Amino acid sequence: MRESNSIFFVIFLIIAISIVFQLKFGDVTGYGYDIVLVSLIVASFFLSFFELLVLVFLGIFFLNWQPGISIEMISFLVLPALSFWGRRIFPGKAWFGGIGFLALGIFLFYLTVDFIPMFYSAVGYGDFTSSMWQILGSFAGNFIFGVLFGVLVFYILGYFYGKKEYDW
């Protein structure tokens, strides 16, 4: 099997496992973890644009929980694409860029998807403190777990398939 095909199938497997994990165990702690998004951002460093799009739509197909298009699904499409083009615009150490885009991706996803719950907690009913702590706890947990998971996947893929044109 050619290397480009082999990495696609490896990443396909990682995304598939991430989907099952997010759906089945994602809310074990009460908070969902966005590990599919994290895997897709990592994938954007290793795949061609079309390969990445296939996996993005695979993720949307399984994670979409309502008819039609939602802001969550648009973010799901845009953030890995942003990472894909971003790494070309801002070259440098791949692992450093990887962490940067992972952190940015998780942050932007929270900002777009959870802006309304945050707004409600902040000004909706005057119970700013306790609700906001819950949200910050969720964000911090997701952020740390997401970046660590992403770095692990990034490192494994980089070790086996690190492209020569990137400075690792």
Next chain:
Amino acid sequence: MRKKNWILLLLIAIFVTLILWKPQVGWRTRSVLIRDFGDPSPEINLSDLVLENESLRAELAQFQDIKSQLPDYKEGGVVAMVYASYPFNLKNEVLLDAGYNQGVEEEGVVIAKEEVLLGRVEKVFKNTSIIKTVLDNRWRSSARIGKNGIEGLLVGGVKPKLTLVSRDVVVDIGDVVYSADAEFPYGLAIGEVLTVNLSKDKLFQEVELGLGYDLSKVRTVLILNKYNSNNEGE
């Protein structure tokens, strides 16, 4: 264009078609993916038993608190199955398999196991609808605790809580918390008291709630359309 890219484009087209025109294929596949395999006793569902227990406790508290008979608010309710739930961070939404065509209307009250309040209808589509559950950060409603009917404000979230509970009352751990909001039938179980603390400003008590059941395992619900307006008409 290379042959490989054509194959990838074909795959993308298939996924986009399914997502936009046949999303139920995804929901069904997803429910198979997350099904509990190897459950030795599927007939005895612990989650169901806990739900039933919650509802019995709520019923008991109702009879201790109010003596009069309640109107039959369940008449005309729509039974729906749970399709999928929100897979991301803070919101807690659930997709049901009934929509406009089945008679579901926005703001309908969603209950499970006869007497347990799950949430309310947020969006209605042709054959599906989305409910916002009591675990959603945006949820706020009036509720009461136990046989003495201690009042509080239910604030949704990963750890739902009852705020604005008077400092002068004694709240017992394990007491049932039930709905007391004009927008819902009175006395629907919500959860039970887990812990009791003073609020940050020390003016009220704050009660942390335990649902006692796994919301992700609820499969069937009853939707009561326009509960409030029906009730006012009686």
